[in-house]
Amino acid sequence: AQTVTQSQPEMSVQEAETVTLSCTYDTSENNYYLFWYKQPPSRQMILVIRQEAYKQQNATENRFSVNFQKAAKSFSLKISDSQLGDTAMYFCAFMKRIQGAQKLVFGQGTRLTINP
């Protein structure tokens, strides 16, 4: 069974600091995609970054980058120069094939607070 584990229920850092959110997953598939979604207090789910498993280069999107370790099944998110607007729940997710489609399997989430 594919599972996604986020071991940090809550994190808190000062504005402008760098923070890393952890995620591990379990799968027997060889090619897959991993995602980080942000959920601010508005509840809207916003895609932050995605990573294709067979690409060795880590994905980056402005201040957001990932450290993808395929052998270790680890997919951490690094936020550089954190901003107050980064305060949100962050979900790691694995895209899994299901009959005729695909679904996202989510971790439990990490509540990140950026303090002024």
Added chain:
Amino acid sequence: NAGVTQTPKFRVLKTGQSMTLLCAQDMNHEYMYWYRQDPGMGLRLIHYSVGEGTTAKGEVPDGYNVSRLKKQNFLLGLESAAPSQTSVYFCASSFLRGLNNEQFFGPGTRLTVL
């Protein structure tokens, strides 16, 4: 484009009542999904649809029914609501079948069953 919209945003039901949640997307997406989000957990898939007129069960389908009569709409029904169905419900849609395709989410519906 409005993207993915959900109606209503909030609802309170009594045990045994029924209701329908409406999801609409204007991106011409083939695939649509209903997830639920409970405290301390990520989103879990309830039902999904790969096209107009088709639906399939997800991870937690019991107590829910769905319909996709029009490509742009995906309805989630609760025939007899139970307190265990208190949750935040998210609809999502995506364009093509593929592991890299982003699922676009609606703003969610907070449902409380008393």
